[in-house]
Amino acid sequence: ADFDRPGMDRVRDLVAAGGVDVVMANRWDRLGRASAIEYILEPEFAEHGTTLEALDVPTGDTPANRLHRRTMSSFAEYEREVIADRMRRGRLNKARDGRLIPYTWPHYGFRFVTRYVGNRRERYYEVDPEQMAVVRRIHEMIALEGRSLHGVADELERLDIRTARGGKRWDMRVVKTCITEDVYRPHTREELERFVQAGQMRREVADRLEPGERVGISWYGRRKVSTYKVREGGEIKKRTKSTPRPESDHIAVPAPDSGLDPELIDAARAVVAGNQRTVKVHDRTWELGGGIMFCGTCGRRMATHTPSYKRKSGATVWRFYYRCPEGVRWNYECPNRKNRRAEKVEAEVWDFVVGLLTRPETVLAGLDELIEQEWARLRRAPLGEERALADRLALLDRRRDGFLELAADGYYDRTQLDAKLKEVDGIRATVERELETVRTRGERLTELRRARDEWGGGELMWFRHMAGGDPRGATPEERVRVYRRLRLRVEAHEDGSLTASGVFGEGVEIVCGGNRDSLCFPYKRRGCAP
Structure with missing residues (x-):
């Protein structure tokens, strides 16, 4: 062109x-x-x-x-x-039509096979047992052993396991893709109904599944990719730019069953959901960085702050703080402007977690209470509620089409038609919001039940054997692993209090004797040394 x-x-x-x-x-x-x-x-x-x-x-x-x-x-x-x-x-x-669109490279754990349907040549996915065993091991390391994405990549390299293209180095993004891609999670016929209702899969494609058969989902059309040319060093090279498409444009294509346990996959996804890298500054692991500690006022992630000063001897001393990034801007967009001494806050949070996990009945009681609350918010089972709302949306669509047909036949003028359509569209928007709320609550209920089964099934044994039987001597990396498994979220408030949320409940206050001492304004703004 x-x-x-x-x-x-x-x-x-x-x-x-x-x-x-x-x-x-x-x-x-x-x-x-x-x-x-x-x-x-x-x-x-x-x-x-x-x-x-x-x-x-x-x-x-x-x-x-x-x-x-x-x-x-x-x-x-x-x-x-x-x-x-x-x-x-x-x-x-x-x-x-439910046929796979072959890319240059298949998903790790699958391979392309060629078949002929009449005179038409088709390429299909087939499970690669050797690679799929590696994918299963990745899920186990994340969900059961609490390893980070970087730790999983290091372990795969240590075992000399090659990537899909034969490389030696594993990228953390590839490891995360093995967890988040729906092609690895088996779906039943009932679970495909959600894609049919959303218009992402034709009903005749979903009806091809036999009773009890499970399939993965390979997505098509999630991103729009455009190609352009650039000149680098006198050579013409192609570059691509991708932009996300609306979710309504995504198409779910059935793929072979990976053979993985859906509960294992869901557990691994829960661990990496919103995952952030562990923060390291000055050879120090910030245990509450990377999306664990948040500002209780504006909701932003707490940033790290490392001021320093020189002693008379000439030695440089560093201080480590957590602070809200909005509270230190020139216009003070957030009133929460206190700095928290990192060592003291981290010790308080860890003491709280140790005390919590040495009493597992507290975690189970909190989960039971949350499950009861979610059930109380649902008028019926989540799947039945979704179907009822989906039927209501279909009825509104038929009603809208009916108004258009009446207007075409001359029964409504333009003003009357606009009023009718505005009424129907307003109702539809309300129903769509309700449907999204029901789906979110259903997912939340499923996650809570899975967590209840996990913590009620002896999942705390690994914690009791940590650091040679003394959890208080755990390394910062081990503490971060515990926080990830608890889905811990710590919020720091203006009055100096700390609250924690996770699988044990929401808004639990962290009470420590030295709470006030963990609050400190930076010495440079106070005009004095720490």
Whole structure:
């Protein structure tokens, strides 16, 4: 579509060097599928005494021949757009029909196999047992052993396990993809109903599943990818830019059952949900960084602050604080401007967690209370509530179509039609919000039940054996692992109090004797040394 191509560059360089009388192409559209040929190439070649010809267009610089070439250029440009649209629609229809769109590389744990359906050649996914065992091991390290994504990548490299392309180095993003991609999580026929109701899967595709059969989901159309060219070091290279598409445009394509346990996958996903890297500054692990400690006023993540001062001996002393990033801006967007001494706050939070986990009945009682609260908010089972709301949306759609048909038959004028449609659209927006709320509560209820089964099934044994039987001597990295498994969220409030939320409950106050001492304004703003 453009002339920024290596082959075209060589031709233009030869013409510019002189001595070229004619540039001949097999077909006119091989020069470029753009109508700009007569505005760019022909004038450029004419300056050097070179003519541009093709075997499928008449020769000679006559008005009729120029019109013919101009028509061929316009048709080539039109044909390029038609081909691109035809390819796009073909892939879209193939995905909607439940057929896999093969990419350059399959998901790790799968491999491509070629089959023939009549005269049509199709590529399908097939489980690679050796690689899928690695995927299962990744989930176990995250969900059961509490390892970080970086720790999993290091372990895979230590075991000399190769990536999908045969590389030695494992990227943490690839490890996370093995956990978050739906192609690894088996779905039952009932679970596919959610995709059918959302318009992401055709009902006839979902009905192909046999009773008891499970499939993974390979998503198509989640991002729009555009390709452009750049010049680097005299070479033309392609770059891509991707933007997310609306969720309504996503298409769920069935994939083979990975054989993994859905509960194991859900547990691993819960661990990495909102996962942030553990913060390390000055060779110090910030135990409450990376999305554990938040400002109780504005909700922002607490940032780290490391001021220093020099003693008379010339030694530099560092101080470590947590503070709200909004509370220290010039306009003080958040009134919570206190700095928390990191050592004291971290000790208080760890003492709270140790005291909590040495009494597992507290965790179980909190989970039971949260489960009862979620059930009380639901009028019926989550799946039944979703179906009822989905049926209501379908009824509103039929009602809207009915108003349009009446208006087309002349029973409503424009003003009456607009009023009716506005009423229906307002009701639909309310129902959609309610449907989203029900889905969120259903997911929350499922997560709480899974956590209740996990903590009630002896999951605390690993904690009791930590640090040689003394959890208070755990390393900062071990403490972070505990916080991740508890889904701990600590909030620091203006009055100096700390509250904690997690699988044990929400808004639990952390009471420590030295709470006030953990609060300290930075000494530079106070005008004194710490």
